Amino acid sequence: ANKARTHRRVNRKYPYIHPGVKRGHSASVAIYIDQSGSVGDDDLALLFGCLNKLGKMTQFTLFPFDYSIDEENAVEWRKGQRVPPKRTRCGGTSFHAVEAHVKEKGGKFDGHIILTDGEAGDPGPSVQRRCWVIIPGRELMFSPHPNDIVVRMERHGSSD
Numbered sequence: 001a002n003k004a005r006t007h008r009r010v011n012r013k014y015p016y017i018h019p020g021v022k023r024g025h026s027a028s029v030a031i032y033i034d035q036s037g038s039v040g041d042d043d044l045a046l047l048f049g050c051l052n053k054l055g056k057m058t059q060f061t062l063f064p065f066d067y068s069i070d071e072e073n074a075v076e077w078r079k080g081q082r083v084p085p086k087r088t089r090c091g092g093t094s095f096h097a098v099e100a101h102v103k104e105k106g107g108k109f110d111g112h113i114i115l116t117d118g119e120a121g122d123p124g125p126s127v128q129r130r131c132w133v134i135i136p137g138r139e140l141m142f143s144p145h146p147n148d149i150v151v152r153m154e155r156h157g158s159s160d
Helices: 041-055 095-108
Strands: 002-010 019-024 029-034 060-065 075-077 111-116 129-134 148-152
Touching: 029 041, 029 095, 041 060, 041 111, 060 095, 095 111
Parallel strands: 029 060, 029 111, 111 129, 129 148
Antiparallel strands: 002 019, 060 075
């Protein structure tokens, strides 16, 4: 929660003597980007383009993954920051590694987003809100769970 003192809000305990408190909340989101061999460099550039747009609005933490999470190359993406596409992994895909990482981090994040081609097994239900962002021309290989959000990207300006 973000707290700030303001004279526009009345302090309930000491009205008009001390300023009141204005509170705000910004969500803490973890983003996992699939960098397995099945995700091409052009798909990775497309995903980083979406992250650069998201980075104009909010801050988040980006974790590259394939069959494991790459903690050394995690990026604390600040609001307004631009990061060029960079591949740090190139193995097979495992969504189980993502879910284990989410459980390990516990309450640090309010939710997580997985940017992927969807070509891996079902990780099971998540302990927090989960969003799947699927690259153009691909599908999840399993049916999403009831609390999951699925977003299918489209490629503009091409024949896909």
